[in-house]
Amino acid sequence: MLWGLPGMTPAMLFPTAAAFFLVCAGVGVVVLSGPLAVGRWRAYPALAATHLLTLGWGTLVAMGALHQMFPAVLGISAKPGRGTVVHLAVTLAAAFTLPAAFLAGSPPWVAAGGVLMVASVVLLLAHLAQLVPRRRRWPPSATGVLLSVAYLFWTVVWGALMALNWNLQFWPALYTYLGVGVHAAVGLVGWFVQLVVAVSYYLLPRFTGVRHVSERRVVPVLWALNLSVASFVLAAATGQALPARVGTVVLGGAALAYAADVSRFLRGARQTVPDLTNWHWWAMVGQTALGGAAGLLWTTGLLSDGRRLAAATAILVLCGWVTLAIMGQLYKVTPFLMWYYRFARGLSAYEVPRLPAPYFPRWGVAAFALTATGSTLLWASVLAALPTLAQAAAAVFAAGCAVYAGGAVASWVVAVLLRPPRGSQTAPAPRV
Numbered sequence: 242m243l244w245g246l247p248g249m250t251p252a253m254l255f256p257t258a259a260a261f262f263l264v265c266a267g268v269g270v271v272v273l274s275g276p277l278a279v280g281r282w283r284a285y286p287a288l289a290a291t292h293l294l295t296l297g298w299g300t301l302v303a304m305g306a307l308h309q310m311f312p313a314v315l316g317i318s319a320k321p322g323r324g325t326v327v328h329l330a331v332t333l334a335a336a337f338t339l340p341a342a343f344l345a346g347s348p349p350w351v352a353a354g355g356v357l358m359v360a361s362v363v364l365l366l367a368h369l370a371q372l373v374p375r376r377r378r379w380p381p382s383a384t385g386v387l388l389s390v391a392y393l394f395w396t397v398v399w400g401a402l403m404a405l406n407w408n409l410q411f412w413p414a415l416y417t418y419l420g421v422g423v424h425a426a427v428g429l430v431g432w433f434v435q436l437v438v439a440v441s442y443y444l445l446p447r448f449t450g451v452r453h454v455s456e457r458r459v460v461p462v463l464w465a466l467n468l469s470v471a472s473f474v475l476a477a478a479t480g481q482a483l484p485a486r487v488g489t490v491v492l493g494g495a496a497l498a499y500a501a502d503v504s505r506f507l508r509g510a511r512q513t514v515p516d517l518t519n520w521h522w523w524a525m526v527g528q529t530a531l532g533g534a535a536g537l538l539w540t541t542g543l544l545s546d547g548r549r550l551a552a553a554t555a556i557l558v559l560c561g562w563v564t565l566a567i568m569g570q571l572y573k574v575t576p577f578l579m580w581y582y583r584f585a586r587g588l589s590a591y592e593v594p595r596l597p598a599p600y601f602p603r604w605g606v607a608a609f610a611l612t613a614t615g616s617t618l619l620w621a622s623v624l625a626a627l628p629t630l631a632q633a634a635a636a637v638f639a640a641g642c643a644v645y646a647g648g649a650v651a652s653w654v655v656a657v658l659l660r661p662p663r664g665s666q667t668a669p670a671p672r673v
């Protein structure tokens with residue numbers, strides 16, 4: 242049934258499953274927004290919500306996209322096969338186990354979930370590594386993609402070590418910021434931010450048709466990102482503030498350079514009708530500028546609480562920036578929208594490409610507005626320690642997650658399960 246859909250591959254099951262985790266993560270953020278705004282960031286429920294977002298949503302989608310897109314980046318064809326299904330099963334087991342273990346407050350199960358996630362990343366690394374020798378080209382963004390996956394490996398190994406240390410107490414220093422500080426820096430900046438930035442410089446020229454901005458402009462941004470990660474790791478390992486300030490300035494510089502390049506691509510975009518993917522990128526430019534400005538305010542001492550800034554920035558990156566990047570790009574790197582039009586709306590294969598603005602479904606506009614507004618307000622309310630505003634912002638964000646998951650995934654899944662299309666290759670009879 243789902244398997245027979247046109248364009249379905251095992252890689253598509255990653256973002257399909259991730260939509261379920263997105264809705265759960267939205268609910269988690271609502272429940273936790275109050276405690277988050279008053280500083281309870283490392284409590285078990287907060288860790289559960291964080292890892293629903295980082296593993297169940299962000300990493301699951303990214304892994305599916307890498308299975309689908311990395312061969313194209315290297316200029317080769319490699320259809321996702323049985324190995325991808327095994328990888329999906331291991332990753333889903335980890336993405337379920339870890340948040341559930343945090344919620345249950347069970348260190349042994351947190352460690353078990355961590356070991357499963359390490360296995361998942363090893364499978365991904367092995368899969369990507371066997372593609373590299375077959376490459377026909379090596380665009381600069383390919384380096385950024387592999388660097389980000391290396392940081393993912395470091396993140397999950399460090400996470401598993403922290404969890405094992407909770408059980409076996411073999412490394413007391415991991416209870417300090419050497420543990421969570423290093424883990425969060427390499428996970429948020431080294432993995433998520435670097436992956437989104439690297440993929441942006443590959444997708445933007447292809448989506449906007451703009452060719453006068455060189456893909457090589459990603460190189461200095463990647464250098465700055467990796468330098469900032471090294472500074473944050475040094476700060477977490479030494480407990481010194483100076484490397485953290487240096488890292489923030491360098492990351493702020495990378496953010497401004499990235500925002501300027503993305504704006505140039507979008508201003509030159511060939512689209513003449515409204516396009517939600519571009520709208521998501523504009524929102525990311527806005528949030529990049531906001532996050533960069535807050536960081537620079539802290540480095541100049543105008544913002545005092547560095548830990549509150551770090552927690553607010555983690556929320557902006559996870560609920561805002563990364564989620565907006567994924568939501569916007571899923572409209573184009575997956576057949577989800579085509580399946581929505583064909584099976585949820587019952588349009589024929591002839592009608593879909595003739596839609597006036599195919600990348601602008603009404604539910605998508607609502608999901609975009611709710612997610613972008615909710616995540617930005619949540620960041621501001623955590624930064625300003627305003628629990629009531631944080632709860633309202635979280636509710637708006639969660640509504641955006643539910644509308645998106647409903648339109649982009651649940652709509653066609655339910656339609657196909659309730660009324661499987663005849664022979665699934667042909668469109669249902671067009672409504673006259």
Ligand code: HEM
Pocket residue numbers: 282283284287288291292295296300339351352354355356358359393396397398399400401403404415416420421424425428429432555
């Ligand atoms: C993409 C992958 C991951 C990312 C981006 C990530 C991110 C984070 C962040 C931002 C925090 C701080 C959250 C807070 O304080 O509320 C955190 C804490 C933590 N993470 Fe992860 N995480 C990832 C995967 C993992 C994995 C696979 C494990 C394995 C068990 C893990 C174990 C932990 C632990 C134990 C803490 C709490 C540390 C402490 O408070 O001392 N994480 N993670």
